Amino acid sequence: MRVYRWIGVALLIAALASAPARAETVDEFYRGKRLTLIVGYGPGGGYDVFARLLARNFGKHIPGTPHILVQNMPGAGSLAAANYLYSIAPKDGSTFGLIARDMPLLGLLGNSSNIQFDPRRFAWLGSSSSFADDAYVLLVRKDAPVKSVADARRPNGPPLLLGGTAEGATGGDIPRILQDALGLNIKLVLGYRDTAAIFLAIERGEVHGRMTDLSAIRSIRPDWLKPDSGFHLLLQFARRTRHPDHPDVPTARELALTPSGRALVEFMETPLMTMARPFTLPPNVPQDRLHALRAAFDAAHRDPQYVEEAARLGVYISPVRGEDMARSLEDMAHAPPALLDHVRRLLTGKKG
Numbered sequence: 001m002r003v004y005r006w007i008g009v010a011l012l013i014a015a016l017a018s019a020p021a022r023a024e025t026v027d028e029f030y031r032g033k034r035l036t037l038i039v040g041y042g043p044g045g046g047y048d049v050f051a052r053l054l055a056r057n058f059g060k061h062i063p064g065t066p067h068i069l070v071q072n073m074p075g076a077g078s079l080a081a082a083n084y085l086y087s088i089a090p091k092d093g094s095t096f097g098l099i100a101r102d103m104p105l106l107g108l109l110g111n112s113s114n115i116q117f118d119p120r121r122f123a124w125l126g127s128s129s130s131f132a133d134d135a136y137v138l139l140v141r142k143d144a145p146v147k148s149v150a151d152a153r154r155p156n157g158p159p160l161l162l163g164g165t166a167e168g169a170t171g172g173d174i175p176r177i178l179q180d181a182l183g184l185n186i187k188l189v190l191g192y193r194d195t196a197a198i199f200l201a202i203e204r205g206e207v208h209g210r211m212t213d214l215s216a217i218r219s220i221r222p223d224w225l226k227p228d229s230g231f232h233l234l235l236q237f238a239r240r241t242r243h244p245d246h247p248d249v250p251t252a253r254e255l256a257l258t259p260s261g262r263a264l265v266e267f268m269e270t271p272l273m274t275m276a277r278p279f280t281l282p283p284n285v286p287q288d289r290l291h292a293l294r295a296a297f298d299a300a301h302r303d304p305q306y307v308e309e310a311a312r313l314g315v316y317i318s319p320v321r322g323e324d325m326a327r328s329l330e331d332m333a334h335a336p337p338a339l340l341d342h343v344r345r346l347l348t349g350k351k352g
Helices: 002-018 026-030 046-061 076-087 103-109 170-182 195-204 214-220 259-275 287-302 304-313 322-333 337-347
Strands: 034-039 067-072 095-098 123-127 136-141 160-163 186-189 209-213 231-237 278-281
Touching (some): 034 076, 046 067, 046 095, 046 214, 046 304, 076 103, 103 259, 103 322, 103 337, 123 259, 123 287, 123 322, 136 170, 170 186, 170 209, 170 337, 195 209, 209 231, 287 322
Parallel strands (some): 034 067, 034 095, 160 186
Antiparallel strands (some): 123 278
16 A cells, blocks of 8 residues: 555656646736836936836836836937847846837848847837827027028038937938938037937037927927027928927928928838837747737826826827837838838938
8 A cells, every 4th residue: 555655646746747837927927026118318308208207107007017117228329228128138028118219210221230130020019109299390599590491401501500319310310311302401410418418519509409309399498499489490300281389380291302302201200100209128028928018008108197297298198009010110111122222321321
């Protein structure tokens, strides 16, 4: 009997050892955890405002209600953050990030060896803005020698000095598009650390202005939009029609010199109008966690507390689902090859 008893125990141990381990649920994984939200820009700018707004309202919608820690990782117009998220960050759903809206396009174009990611492999969480209520505007000092679009089109006139962070950032790329499609005489002054540094340079007169989100100005420098301020808007980008708050400011589509120029403008507007504030996870995040985080992202943007806080900060909220962002990227990847080649040449400063 003792032998049979030991055989039974051995069989029970073998059965337990061979039984598959119970998978950890999403709730169990996130409960008590602290998630890291990487922001590709420094504190105080528009991206940072959106990131911290989400961080304060996101965790309660995630199973397990984890806490969110914001970590700024500025560098090369958020390229450093994009590369980190793609190659180094944990791929278990504990780290996600907010990067520049033109990083996906730059990844598709493959202009630089410094780009170490395929944007179609990112696990896109969603965008806080579709630019439906926003605009990417050209803000200029009123005492600048260039006071209008007509002034900026004079080939022998003084160039419009615009500040930006780095090659590849939206503030550096879109002016190149406007030079080509609208015939503007622009000189870029790049190398500023972040939005706060560029705004300070504008205040000091180091540069005449910059291109930035209307919502960022409303949130960070609302006085600059008052009629009696020392600043004005020359044009608005990423708008099919003029913003209702600025009906006298023309759109880039209106100002395009040729049909091909308008097509170029519309193509470059796509990232802003579908992924203006793009949050992403690294590739290969477990699908159940990705689905839970996408659902939480959608729920957070419907949360009355989030909506009220966004209004108080002066930022526009019009969320885009992660699945829709992924489809938009696929559409951009299949744009006419001639258009893609032209964009590559413009963004690398090559002629022809």
